[in-house]
Amino acid sequence: MTSNAHLAADSGPSTELTLLIPCFNEQCVLAQFHARLLNAVEQLNITFEVLYINDGSQDDTAAIIDQFSLDPRIRSLHLNRNFGKEAAMRAGINEAQGRAVIILDCDLQDPPELVPLMVQEWRKGFEIVNMQRRSRHGDSWHKRVTARCYYAAMDQLIDGFDVPREVSDFRLIGPNALAAIRAMDDNAGVLKILVSWLGYPTTEVNYDRKPRQAGQTKWSTLSLLNLGADSILAFSTRPLRLYSYVSGISFLLGSLWIAGVATFGEPTYQHLLMQAILLLCLGTAVVGEYVARVLAIISPRPNSLCKREQP
Structure with missing residues (x-):
């Protein structure tokens, strides 16, 4: 793994929030996403950094996020190859300098305009703020059916804690939860299930999932099946x-x-x-x-x- 990280001027212990963005072949949508993200976050009275994780993209994603990194509030981290979203998110969590982290995709299905609402819930005392899909208009019939099957399997096969339905990786993770995740190695399990396993004060905020603005989904049927198998095998006997x-x-x-x-x-x-x-x-x-x-x-x-x- 190689890093092209430009340290933000306000990064360090004083940075309150890291916006963690995994990217894989997203050149078509990055400029629009970046503009909307900054417009949303700059309205907050909070010190922040944006950390882009390039997960082995084969298009111009790397060059685009390096150009973003000329802004001292933006950093980029480049993985040697495509390790997958789970590995990219864990690399970003280990690299993040903010007290809290918000993970969101850059395809604009997770609206950046919801970031202030997530920060507001965090300031109320919630350690985990999950964004829960109220609708999935942007997803195909196949994706909606496989998602229902996934959450039904989690309900039946995982003991001891609840896995909220219709919650993906779009969430805020607070300081205590971040410290707990960092104390475990990268084989601790699927992040979305691991966050629920932690048991910290959690809230769900409903939102409408938007259609993908450009590019194609990276989730195939096989990758969804692998995610389900990894979730069950890591957390359930x-x-x-x-x-x-x-x-x-x-x-x-x-x-x-x-x-x-x-x-x-x-x-x-x-x-x-x-x-x-x-x-x-x-x-x-x-x-x-x-x-x-x-x-x-x-x-x-x-x-x-x-x-x-x-x-």
């Missing part, structure tokens, strides 16, 4: 536990049935083979339970987080 229950019950019922056959009839080779298969399934479930325990032990996430320290 429920699928494995369900398999263990099914294996145990199947083994018990199968053993009772074969015992009945042995008592009132003559067991066959097929009966013995079925018992062996059931025993194999049960053994696989037991091994899986131990694997899940090992994953929990080596997880970069701590067992708990303190709301505040003892004064």
Whole structure:
């Protein structure tokens, strides 16, 4: 990873807000987005920086954001190749110098004009401000259906905390949550689920998702499936536990049935083979339970987080 970072004049401990913008092949919309973003943020009485993360773009995105960086309030960070949005956001969080971070896409589906409202909610005392889609007029039928399936799966398969529906990466993350995320390595899990797992005071603000202004979506069906799988595998052992229950019950019922056959009839080779298969399934479930325990032990996430320290 190489960095082309121009340090802002007001960056450092006094910077209150970092606007973190992951970019991948967004040359067509960057100028419009940048103008609208600055117009929105400059109305706030707050010190800020804008941090563009170029995620290995192959168009003129890198040159455009470097030109933006001539403004001392703007910085750019260039990744060696396209590592994906999750990696770009984590790189930006580690690089950000503001006390709080707002993540938003530059395709203008997440309106920059909502930034002042997010800051207002933060000043009320909320550590996390999630922007919750009230409508998805800019998304295709396929994208809306896959999103519903994703959030339904999160509801069923993740224990211990709630994952708000229709909330993507468009959010404000406050100082305490940022410190907690930075204390974990990059394998701590999908950021949108990790933020919910933290448990800090959170609010949702509804908004209407706008159509993409230019360019094409970077989310394919395969990438959406990968996001769902990563979200579940990083934060839930429920699928494995369900398999263990099914294996145990199947083994018990199968053993009772074969015992009945042995008592009132003559067991066959097929009966013995079925018992062996059931025993194999049960053994696989037991091994899986131990694997899940090992994953929990080596997880970069701590067992708990303190709301505040003892004064």
